[in-house]
Amino acid sequence: MTKQQLDYSIKTKKLPYTFWQLINHFYPVIVIGLIPIIFSGLYICGKLSDLPSNISYITASTMLILFALSIFLFTRQLDRLKFKTIANTLTRHEIEATVRKVADELAWNIETINERFIVARTEPGFFSGSYGELITILIGARQVLINSVCDPDKTTSVVSMGRNKKNEERLIEEIKKANIKIQDQNHK
Numbered sequence: 001m002t003k004q005q006l007d008y009s010i011k012t013k014k015l016p017y018t019f020w021q022l023i024n025h026f027y028p029v030i031v032i033g034l035i036p037i038i039f040s041g042l043y044i045c046g047k048l049s050d051l052p053s054n055i056s057y058i059t060a061s062t063m064l065i066l067f068a069l070s071i072f073l074f075t076r077q078l079d080r081l082k083f084k085t086i087a088n089t090l091t092r093h094e095i096e097a098t099v100r101k102v103a104d105e106l107a108w109n110i111e112t113i114n115e116r117f118i119v120a121r122t123e124p125g126f127f128s129g130s131y132g133e134l135i136t137i138l139i140g141a142r143q144v145l146i147n148s149v150c151d152p153d154k155t156t157s158v159v160s161m162g163r164n165k166k167n168e169e170r171l172i173e174e175i176k177k178a179n180i181k182i183q184d185q186n187h188k
Helices: 003-012 019-025 027-048 057-080 092-106 163-187
Strands: 084-087 108-113 117-122 133-139 143-150
Touching: 003 133, 019 027, 027 057, 084 163, 092 108, 092 117, 092 133, 092 163, 133 163, 143 163
Parallel strands: none
Antiparallel strands: 084 143, 108 117, 117 133, 133 143
């Protein structure tokens, strides 16, 4: 993650994807959305050229459903790019220790650790229902930003079988526990 990508992520609270990663992430939306767009274009061209059009109610309904589904999938995929924010009172090293604990528990491969962020990936097996997840943790003075998405550098995956949610929730839970522990120690 470059400094520009990090600054973008902190400012927008969204993952910084490259163009091709965005195409991969939104691929299901593109495929499902193109069907009604192409069909509508063909229908309009037929009307403009006075060709007979035999559009059935079922066909029109199907195109409407596909268009609605593509909008729904688009908003879901867009939401998946957003970071979860958690208040933080931990030091940089305490956060790293917490991330390492969760990484060991959930079989993450930590790729990058520096002062401002940690990046990890998973490598699930063939029958797991997922091609892998990308876990990104941004470390701020008062907050930690956490995101887990289907790995944008691998085959497109519409679902992670709950792994992304589990990754985020487990890390948030451990950070909250560590925050409470530190606060309790400071009050004694």
